[in-house]
Amino acid sequence: MASTGHTAPGPAGPAADPAVRATGIVKRYGSTLALDGVHLTVRPGEAHALVGRNGAGKSTLVSVLTGMVRPDGGTVAFGGAPAPGWGDTAAWQRKVACVYQKSMTVPELTVAENLYLNRFPGGRAIRWRTLRARARELLAEYGVAVDPADRIKDLGVEQRQFVEIARALSCGARLIVLDEPTARLDAGGIERLFGKLRALRAQGVAFLFISHHLQEVYELCDTVTVFRDARHVLTAPVAGLPRTELVRAMTGEEPAAARPVRTAGPPAGEPVLRTEGLVLDGRFAPLDLTVRAGEVVGLAGATASGNTAIGETLAGLRTPGGGRITVRGRPVRTGSVPHAIEAGIGYVPEDRHRQGLIPGRSVAENATLTVADQLGPLGTVLPARTREFAHRMITSLDIRTTGPGQPVAGLSGGNQQKVVIARALAREPSVLVAVRPTNGVDVKSKEALLGVVREVADGGSGAVIVSDELDDLRVCDRVLAVFHGRVVAEFGSGWSDHELVAAMEGMAGGGSGPGGPRERYPGRPAGTDGTDSTDGTEGTAP
Ligand SMILES: Nc1ncnc2c1ncn2[C@@H]1O[C@H](COP(=O)(O)OP(=O)(O)OP(=O)(O)O)[C@@H](O)[C@H]1O
Numbered sequence: 001m002a003s004t005g006h007t008a009p010g011p012a013g014p015a016a017d018p019a020v021r022a023t024g025i026v027k028r029y030g031s032t033l034a035l036d037g038v039h040l041t042v043r044p045g046e047a048h049a050l051v052g053r054n055g056a057g058k059s060t061l062v063s064v065l066t067g068m069v070r071p072d073g074g075t076v077a078f079g080g081a082p083a084p085g086w087g088d089t090a091a092w093q094r095k096v097a098c099v100y101q102k103s104m105t106v107p108e109l110t111v112a113e114n115l116y117l118n119r120f121p122g123g124r125a126i127r128w129r130t131l132r133a134r135a136r137e138l139l140a141e142y143g144v145a146v147d148p149a150d151r152i153k154d155l156g157v158e159q160r161q162f163v164e165i166a167r168a169l170s171c172g173a174r175l176i177v178l179d180e181p182t183a184r185l186d187a188g189g190i191e192r193l194f195g196k197l198r199a200l201r202a203q204g205v206a207f208l209f210i211s212h213h214l215q216e217v218y219e220l221c222d223t224v225t226v227f228r229d230a231r232h233v234l235t236a237p238v239a240g241l242p243r244t245e246l247v248r249a250m251t252g253e254e255p256a257a258a259r260p261v262r263t264a265g266p267p268a269g270e271p272v273l274r275t276e277g278l279v280l281d282g283r284f285a286p287l288d289l290t291v292r293a294g295e296v297v298g299l300a301g302a303t304a305s306g307n308t309a310i311g312e313t314l315a316g317l318r319t320p321g322g323g324r325i326t327v328r329g330r331p332v333r334t335g336s337v338p339h340a341i342e343a344g345i346g347y348v349p350e351d352r353h354r355q356g357l358i359p360g361r362s363v364a365e366n367a368t369l370t371v372a373d374q375l376g377p378l379g380t381v382l383p384a385r386t387r388e389f390a391h392r393m394i395t396s397l398d399i400r401t402t403g404p405g406q407p408v409a410g411l412s413g414g415n416q417q418k419v420v421i422a423r424a425l426a427r428e429p430s431v432l433v434a435v436r437p438t439n440g441v442d443v444k445s446k447e448a449l450l451g452v453v454r455e456v457a458d459g460g461s462g463a464v465i466v467s468d469e470l471d472d473l474r475v476c477d478r479v480l481a482v483f484h485g486r487v488v489a490e491f492g493s494g495w496s497d498h499e500l501v502a503a504m505e506g507m508a509g510g511g512s513g514p515g516g517p518r519e520r521y522p523g524r525p526a527g528t529d530g531t532d533s534t535d536g537t538e539g540t541a542p
Contacts (some may be wrong), residue, residue, distance in 0.1 A: 269293025
């Protein structure tokens with residue numbers, strides 16, 4: 001089934017040496033075999049997707065290809081020449097760069113300073129004017145419309161990514177790895193990113209694209225490689241590869257027949273969560289929301305719509321300007337995470353790195369952070385009970401780990417997300433509030449996770465899913481579309497992708513013809529720049 005190197009030749013032609021060729025790569029972490037003799041070839045000008053389930057080994061290979069991790073076996077060559085020596089960071093940067101979902105730039109420094117970090121022109125004394133002029137030229141060369149004097153922290157995600165790409169190219173790199181680059185972009189940002197990547201490909205720059213959004217793989221890439229359980233299982237041209245076959249390669253199973261995720265009947269239970277006049281100035285207008293037992297309610301909205309701010313306010317992360325929240329009829333003290341948890345609000349944050357996990361602690365400890373007081377008398381945590389609880393979560397959420405004692409830092413990104421969800425479920429909350437719960441989660445786990453949310457509701461609690469992903473929203477009984485801080489439309493279970501996306505874009509009841517960004521990225525409505533709400537840039541004042 002595998003066929004390496006079967007790719008559409010880039011502008012450099014089929015005879016050119018590959019941008020990168022990795023062969024026989026082996027990497028072990030203790031008893032975990034993360035890469036088992038994998039291979040990968042990316043040609044100049046090619047956009048090559050690397051896909052696989054959470055824990056398949058994608059990030060480990062990226063670390064090997066960028067000189068961050070030393071493999072236990074195998075070879076890497078760039079443009080036909082052996083990879084730089086271990087530890088020669090500058091030499092690796094001249095070959096390859098990785099643009100992560102998380103910015104690798106220094107937020108307090110300007111764009112110009114970031115572009116020339118550790119390689120300032122002009123000898124010892126830094127000539128700031130020269131630096132800025134060079135930066136301006138560099139950005140213009142790659143068509144990046146950013147002011148070199150701006151601080152990185154004031155840029156949106158999209159602009160930061162362009163700055164990182166420009167920096168990599170100016171170091172001489174001709175291979176750029178993009179690790180989930182669209183995760184925090186809206187439809188317009190994705191279009192602009194893809195447009196820029198196409199232009200750079202025409203100049204011979206090669207891209208390795210890591211994504212759980214298979215639709216984007218089909219949109220952008222000409223070749224796809226699949227890893228499964230640390231092994232290479234497939235390399236094939238994207239054109240003509242049926243999606244079912246791609247999923248089969250990723251999972252090793254026949255794709256399950258499509259089944260509706262939404263299983264519950266019309267909501268009939270008591271209200272479990274209620275907001276009355278809940279308002280956060282500059283983020284969302286007074287909101288009256290009722291979530292009943294047995295119900296999953298979606299808050300759909302683009303990045304800056306205010307839907308995330310609503311979720312964060314329910315979780316106690318933000319203090320509302322007015323209004324009240326009640327859980328099963330009891331008022332919740334707002335603006336306090338401990339009180340929200342105590343009242344029965346479970347929360348799955350979008351940004352698990354900042355709000356979710358303690359990396360050095362074990363899976364068991366992280367999964368039980370909210371229940372430590374219930375696991376032992378007088379505030380002591382009994383390891384046996386902690387482990388037992390963690391075992392249950394590992395099984396029910398299919399967390400790929402060596403065991404409850406493994407530090408979460410050693411889990412793949414998607415499996416870390418599952419630990420965050422386990423933690424939110426630990427207290428058996430009256431209402432679960434989940435922000436983009438399937439972000440970074442593989443195609444099979446997505447279904448399992450949404451199934452768990454559904455089960456929470458079917459078990460007599462309520463759930464709120466805050467997301468712009470249509471697949472997340474399909475599990476909901478009701479979806480409220482939020483635009484500019486207001487609920488602009490409400491849908492029962494029978495919504496069409498088109499009408500929901502139109503509502504999220506502020507065109508409730510409207511719509512437009514096919515062919516626009518909405519049609520191509522049905523899960524990502526166009527909106528303002530893709531900076532998340534916790535960066536403090538979200539929202540238009542209602
Ligand atoms: N630093 C580490 N210490 C221990 N184990 C690790 C470490 N990094 C990765 N692993 C393990 O190696 C395997 C491959 O992980 P990797 O992060 O490469 O997967 P991935 O395909 O990128 O997954 P995801 O889609 O979830 O990001 C996993 O079993 C993971 O637990």
